Amino acid sequence: MTTKLVGAKVQRVEDQRFLRGQGRYVDDIDVHAGTPTLHAAVLRSPHAHARVRDIDVEAVLDVEGVHAVWTYQDLADLSVNLADPLPLLIPHPALTHGRTQYALAKDEVNYVGEAVAFVVADDRYLAEDAVDRIRVDYEPLPPVVGIDAARAAEHLVHEDVPGNVGARLEQEVGDARAAIADAPHRLSLDLTVERSASTPLEGRGVVARWDPDIGRLQVWTSTQTSTGVRAAVAVKLGLDLGQVDVITPDVGGGFGVKINHPWPEELLVPAAARALGRTVKFTEDRREHFISAAHERGQVHHVEVGFDDDGRLLGLDVTFWHDHGAYTPYGLIVPIITSTQLLGPYKPQSYRVVFESLYTNTVMVTPYRGAGRPQGCFVMERTMDAIAAHLHKDRTEVRATNFIQPDEFPYDQGLVFQDGRELEYDSGDYPRSLEMIKRLVGWDEFEAFRAEMAAEGRRVGIGLACYVEGTGVGPYEGAHVHIETTGKVKVATGLTTQGQGHATVFAQLVADELGVPMTDVEVVTGDTRRMPYAVGTFASRSAVMSGSAVHLAAKRAKEKVLRIASDALEADVDDLEIVEGVVSVKGSPGASIDLGTVAVLSNPLRYAFDEKSRAATQFTVGDPGKPPVAEDDEPGLEGKDFYSPERSTFASGMHAVIVETDPDTAEVRILKYAVVHDCGNLINPMIVEGQIHGGIAQGVGGALYERMAYDEHGQLLNASFMDFLMPYVTEVPDTIEIDHLETPSPLNPIGVKGAGEAGVIPSAAVFAAAIEDAEAHDHPGLAITGMPISPSELFALRQAQEPLLKQHEEDA
């Protein structure tokens, strides 16, 4: 037998290409057919809220090199459906007041950055010059910025949405309010998480080409769902699905923002390509990404909790307000995830959660890695820390008291999850995870370390946080495996790739199943020409969904290989094995046939092209008494299958961090970061660890650096990488200690759970806990209730404690 690849730290097949600068992104696409590609630019609203009285494009019309200037008025002429609002992708009964924007603003703009006019010119310089010459007469309206203003509803974002409330959703298990009222201990907390964003290094981009001779549109776009974009483009441009190909080349990061679709540009660029008969390209710039893509995370929570002397949760009642920005194209996914995943590994005896999803005149909110979970985790874990402090108990003890136990799986939390299915955990071992993380971070030895540091005048603190992540949501993914007559294997799956290493892990699965070397397996993703049925890459679903589909498709191909080989070798299927691409009879190495020859035999030929194909021609093979292709068979050595799970599979993990806070400057230094992670069976531990590293880097950003600084007028003050502080490599921990726990998922054939988002989920929680712990000695009342936290803010929290401390000293 060859060594199993699944489970091994196989090097990524993508990296040679990426590290040598040979990645091919949308902006690298150059498909001009005779005439050079045209370039698009968008005029964006400078106001957070305004009526559009008039748009004067006169000054642009005669500019040489400008090919098109469009406003809302032009859309219906391009395609009737293009004048409708953009799709509301995920409707929900509770989303009673869902609103989406138009491809170009109709009468009103609702955030700074909303698309108002679209220009196509010879190059991007000219297009931007032209944009500068468009005159728009705006009537400014009062903007609604921030959750407080949205709740106050002194002004409305959309005049037909009362109270700025897009949705209100309540779920309850048991009677939480009664349980809290009767509980021996009660606490209430007010907690805040600010806005941040995915900020992939490659922004959005679209290239489109229309072939008038065959009436076919080709679109290249930097998306997390090529099939979604394809369907949207077809509908909006009035084309049949068969007329549209969407191809997703290398994508320089998505992190969630590229799952939203179609962006206005994803429709306008194809429309322009068709109208002008030219290839058209749009590559957004960084400022555009900040002000016209999507953000996430902004929520305010109020928690009421009742518990017993052990810290056992008797009742948990959470009300929160979710800032969804100006529009709701992605429905209620983010707040639903927050409201359900907040529970993490715990089993409160009763739970009630209510959220209101609110409109504000800011960039809309769609999922960003973690998708509502970091907020839920922050709230739950801050609550756990508060309970432990209240009872003077070890923080890990209170958590352990509330864990779902290993013998309680499957565990139904009694709620409805983001996919409309039960929130039922499939497997896990939380007590064991806790034991592992405590050992890894040195939880029990920490007080000795703290004393040692204190002797040097240094302040250190430790924090720990637990999470559970529902991964691998449906509805389905598919895969196609094709063994060529060369013996090489071509694999296609429809979801897209943003650098995760799909080409490696899917090849590992196929190589193991088919018994071929990994170098013979080539994986294609996100090309609707190769796999037209797919959903997309989000919700940590690729390994679970496409991984399972690829495994099943390879299995089907293998069945056919063995059937044909057993005929050729005159041996029983059960006696065959495939090693290094050769099928042989176990125990008799002479009797063998390579996969390429099996592929030749699978496809009866009339014509021979080479020595190999001669073996499959009509005078060489086949029973003259039977049809060359049997009635229940088809030519070719292929396997195609789909995987569609009943429900999500629940990964879990725990993070712990030790930080040092500077007594003078309030700067935070990370001394140690430890992770215990359970995503079921590991296909490739190196890739999982890479996902964790990347997630933690983003988590450090979310906890200590990144925020969207809107002023009261709705202007985003830090819409550049100079002032939006994405951490550099110098700001993230040098080493991250990781331990894996593998509790396989019973829900899919390969026993895996998702790993893509885990690294970012507990960051805010774990840093808040550690910083608070570091401060506890000198500022005992200092509570961290909002994230992110900057040195300036930590300093302000210390200052707020000073009068209290002074009072305390005087009293003493």
Next chain:
Amino acid sequence: MKPAPFAYLRPRTLEEALEALAANEGAKVLAGGQSLVPLLSMRLAAPGMLVDINALPDLGAITVADDGVRVGALARHAAVLADEGARRVQPLLGKALRHVAHPTIRNRGTTVGSIVHADGAAELPAVLRLLDGWVEVASVAGRRTIPAAELFVGPLESSLRHDEIAVSATFPGLRAAEGVAFDEVARRHGDYAMCGVAALVRTEGKQVVAARAAYLSVEDVPTVVDLTAALADGVDTASLAAAGELALAHLEPVADLHASAAYRAQLVRVLTRRVVEAAHADALTRQGVAA
């Protein structure tokens, strides 16, 4: 993020460059481009003409004499930082330049360009100001010298006229019995500081006879405060704290996205203490006096 149209001139002689500037009021000088090019790309600046001085001869020289370092207009930060003579004659150059952005930016950005860009958050303007250096500027009308004290007049505003090119900056050398130090606190490695301090201390024996500190990123322009009075009776915890308070009496810290005014004031206290103490120790070390 594409610049608005502009005319581009790459003169071969200083005279040609100066004539172009004199003839075009909206013209801007392009040297390292590390500040100007982003401003152009974001269309926050739209000069009608760029006069690219990178082809001018002799402007890249770093001239080291015992009494100072003269840095030519085209000398890159990285070249000044790598110049051992410059670091010896004025150690503060090396100490401060390490904090200027990242290596890739230091490879292109020019020291003189950073000074005349007059960013109150930049390191080099504060250093020039502390050392009482000067820039030499040229125009079709001739040459003049602008002392650092008269150079920085407002946020991103220097006292150069639009038709002038700064051809060099001169940093006086460290004198006997002097010590220098630099430190700053930034949000991320290589970012503009939220507060930075450069200090110069002169001693007689262990006694401080002069102490001055330049503050960057505290106000819109680099500001120098004389701290001698606070340190006259010795350098200890109390006098260093007093030096910080003395500095704050002369400063009005600004607030921005990254730091409140109160936090900046705290950084002024902390960095004054750390940097003045280090400059004092530097002065003593140079004289072979134990601290």
